Amino acid sequence: MSASAEATVVITHEVGLHARPSVKFTKLAKSFAAEVEIALAANGPWFDAKSIVKVMAAKAPKGTVLHIRASGDGANDAVDALVELVRRDFDEGADHVRTA
Amino acid sequence: MSEPLRLQGISASAGYAEGPLFDLDQTVVSYVGKETADDEKAALEAAIAVATSRLTALSEMAEGDAADILEFQIAMLRDDALSSPAFAAIRTGLPADKAWRQALDTEIAGYDASDQDYFRARAADIRDIRDQVLRALSEDGDVQAPTGAILYGWDIAPTRFLETDWSRGGGIALKAGSTASHVAMLARSRGVPMVVGLGTSLARLTGTALLDAEHGGIVLSPSKTEIAAFRQSSSSFRARSDRAGTFLARPAVTKAGTAVRVQVNIADPSDVDLIDITTCDGVGLMRTEFLFGKTLPDEETQYRAYRKVLEWAGEKPVTIRTVDAGGDKPVPGFTVEESNPFLGLRGIRLSLARPEVFRVQIRALLRAAVHGSLKVMFPMIAIVEEYRQAAAMFAEEQTALAARGVAHNMPPLGIMVEVPSVAIVPEAFTDAAFFSIGSNDLTQYVMAAARDNAAVAHLNSVRHPAVLRLIAAVTAFGQREEIPVSLCGDAAGDPASIPSLIEAGLRDLSVAPAQLAMAKAAVADVSV
Numbered sequence: 001m002s003a004s005a006e007a008t009v010v011i012t013h014e015v016g017l018h019a020r021p022s023v024k025f026t027k028l029a030k031s032f033a034a035e036v037e038i039a040l041a042a043n044g045p046w047f048d049a050k051s052i053v054k055v056m057a058a059k060a061p062k063g064t065v066l067h068i069r070a071s072g073d074g075a076n077d078a079v080d081a082l083v084e085l086v087r088r089d090f091d092e093g094a095d096h097v098r099t100a
Numbered sequence: 101m102s103e104p105l106r107l108q109g110i111s112a113s114a115g116y117a118e119g120p121l122f123d124l125d126q127t128v129v130s131y132v133g134k135e136t137a138d139d140e141k142a143a144l145e146a147a148i149a150v151a152t153s154r155l156t157a158l159s160e161m162a163e164g165d166a167a168d169i170l171e172f173q174i175a176m177l178r179d180d181a182l183s184s185p186a187f188a189a190i191r192t193g194l195p196a197d198k199a200w201r202q203a204l205d206t207e208i209a210g211y212d213a214s215d216q217d218y219f220r221a222r223a224a225d226i227r228d229i230r231d232q233v234l235r236a237l238s239e240d241g242d243v244q245a246p247t248g249a250i251l252y253g254w255d256i257a258p259t260r261f262l263e264t265d266w267s268r269g270g271g272i273a274l275k276a277g278s279t280a281s282h283v284a285m286l287a288r289s290r291g292v293p294m295v296v297g298l299g300t301s302l303a304r305l306t307g308t309a310l311l312d313a314e315h316g317g318i319v320l321s322p323s324k325t326e327i328a329a330f331r332q333s334s335s336s337f338r339a340r341s342d343r344a345g346t347f348l349a350r351p352a353v354t355k356a357g358t359a360v361r362v363q364v365n366i367a368d369p370s371d372v373d374l375i376d377i378t379t380c381d382g383v384g385l386m387r388t389e390f391l392f393g394k395t396l397p398d399e400e401t402q403y404r405a406y407r408k409v410l411e412w413a414g415e416k417p418v419t420i421r422t423v424d425a426g427g428d429k430p431v432p433g434f435t436v437e438e439s440n441p442f443l444g445l446r447g448i449r450l451s452l453a454r455p456e457v458f459r460v461q462i463r464a465l466l467r468a469a470v471h472g473s474l475k476v477m478f479p480m481i482a483i484v485e486e487y488r489q490a491a492a493m494f495a496e497e498q499t500a501l502a503a504r505g506v507a508h509n510m511p512p513l514g515i516m517v518e519v520p521s522v523a524i525v526p527e528a529f530t531d532a533a534f535f536s537i538g539s540n541d542l543t544q545y546v547m548a549a550a551r552d553n554a555a556v557a558h559l560n561s562v563r564h565p566a567v568l569r570l571i572a573a574v575t576a577f578g579q580r581e582e583i584p585v586s587l588c589g590d591a592a593g594d595p596a597s598i599p600s601l602i603e604a605g606l607r608d609l610s611v612a613p614a615q616l617a618m619a620k621a622a623v624a625d626v627s628v
Contacts (some may be wrong), residue, residue: 015370016216016219019169020168020171048181051180052179057207
């Protein structure tokens with residue numbers, strides 16, 4: 001059976017969807033069989049969420065409304081999991097605040 | 101024997117290094133082309149595999165930031181989206197090295213063009229990936245730098261940093277570079293001295309060099325006297341930094357119990373990502389020239405940059421200086437060619453001469469002011485009319501924003517005290533909300549000794565009685581008239597000058613983030 005899902009989430013992480021979060025984001029996306037894409041606007045362009053090259057190239061700073069959509073097996077779970085990861089600021093806590 | 105040569109840049113990681121210069125840009129990669137497109141494809145596949153395994157090996161030994169950077173690079177390298185344009189180019193007949201370089205350069209250009217500092221800084225990581233594969237493609241590996249060398253070049257790759265043995269000294273001196281780069285981050289965490297932004301005036305340099313990454317300078321072909329003085333500064337730095345670490349988290353207080361505010365100077369909004377706000381009393385100087393690097397920045401770009409810093413600082417004050425272009429900081433399309441730029445159309449003079457540019461900055465500042473505790477100051481004020489004219493422009497733009505219903509606030513407007521006319525007659529400037537002493541320019545104007553000229557370096561001292569007397573007079577005047585006075589030049593972060601500044605009456609210093617701990621430690625040693 002084939003499913004599809006779509007959601008939006010605001011990036012609250014200080015420097016946006018940058019290197020370390022992109023690694024986590026694409027890893028998580030790759031753990032689902034569904035095709036997953038992201039976009040910075042509802043009408044696209046859409047980028048492959050499993051490609052770190054594409055995700056980084058989107059250059060999404062803090063405050064971006066990130067659109068996530070998936071189709072295929074586990075589409076709903078994929079979108080839910082990725083939205084959660086963005087909401088949790090990619091699990092980057094205060095331990096990444098550096099001093100001068 | 102050639103003359104000593106002094107270059108000034110920005111400190112990215114404080115410390116001292118003395119050693120031979122090693123030219124990073126000299127390494128030439130030579131690739132021998134293959135017979136067929138299939139062979140080219142196989143060569144590129146093999147090189148990507150070699151580069152990936154090298155990075156994997158490095159990442160197994162790395163921790164923290166270094167491990168994160170390598171993991172990111174490995175993920176990029178394993179992504180077919182990165183290499184597919186190169187393989188497509190090989191099918192059209194390009195050799196593997198050209199195809200790879202072309203594909204990666206396109207990717208790099210995308211990062212270079214970003215208006216986000218963070219993403220722009222990633223260009224260096226992609227360059228590194230490019231060069232890793234090119235290196236694997238070519239037959240000869242990189243020429244190894246001698247131990248303890250100062251690596252000098254356009255920019256430096258994170259892997260080059262990680263492969264270098266820093267246990268026996270050495271440092272990094274870059275013509276370009278960024279204090280927000282991965283390497284700068286690594287250098288700070290490992291305590292490797294690093295200076296960026298030395299400029300491109302000299303393409304090739306050899307011989308021994310003295311890298312003073314505490315103050316952001318490098319001396320080439322140093323004299324014996326310079327070497328001796330350098331070694332003394334270096335050993336005193338080591339002793340101070342060992343002690344200083346314990347002072348960072350505490351407020352700065354002298355032996356006698358006098359509290360001293362210590363704020364930070366920043367040059368780029370991303371600088372604050374590396375500073376813990378609880379360790380400082382705010383931003384004493386935010387430069388805005390960086391925004392004017394290549395093109396004149398629009399209102400939105402400026403607004404976002406100011407807002408970021410204000411939100412980071414929370415309730416603590418952020419003093420933003422309106423654009424101080426001119427002098428040694430030319431901006432294409434804004435500054436003018438002059439025979440004597442330090443005495444020409446720079447700072448507020450230029451802003452007033454180009455009101456259409458200045459008003460954009462004023463609007464961005466007024467709008468950003470609602471996001472924190474903003475103060476604004478004007479550089480190079482010489483006569484009070486300049487202050488009044490600039491303040492009137494703020495008032496006009498405020499009225500216009502209010503008429504359009506745009507959220508804004510009028511910040512306190514102060515002046516830099518750096519032209520001797522102001523330091524000598526401060527009573528003419530009581531309109532200003534605060535004074536910020538720019539000790540670098542004040543010293544060079546009082547002593548008539550350029551900061552960037554080694555031949556007159558002995559004259560360029562903030563501790564000359566003439567300069568100190570002016571600083572003390574301005575500070576005393578401020579106290580009498582209840583005008584806050586701070587100091588934001590290099591002297592504020594120089595442990596050797598801090599006692600004199602506090603004795604002159606100053607209780608508010610603003611220093612480079614890398615000097616924060618040492619400045620606080622130096623304050624603790626003062627008996628006033």
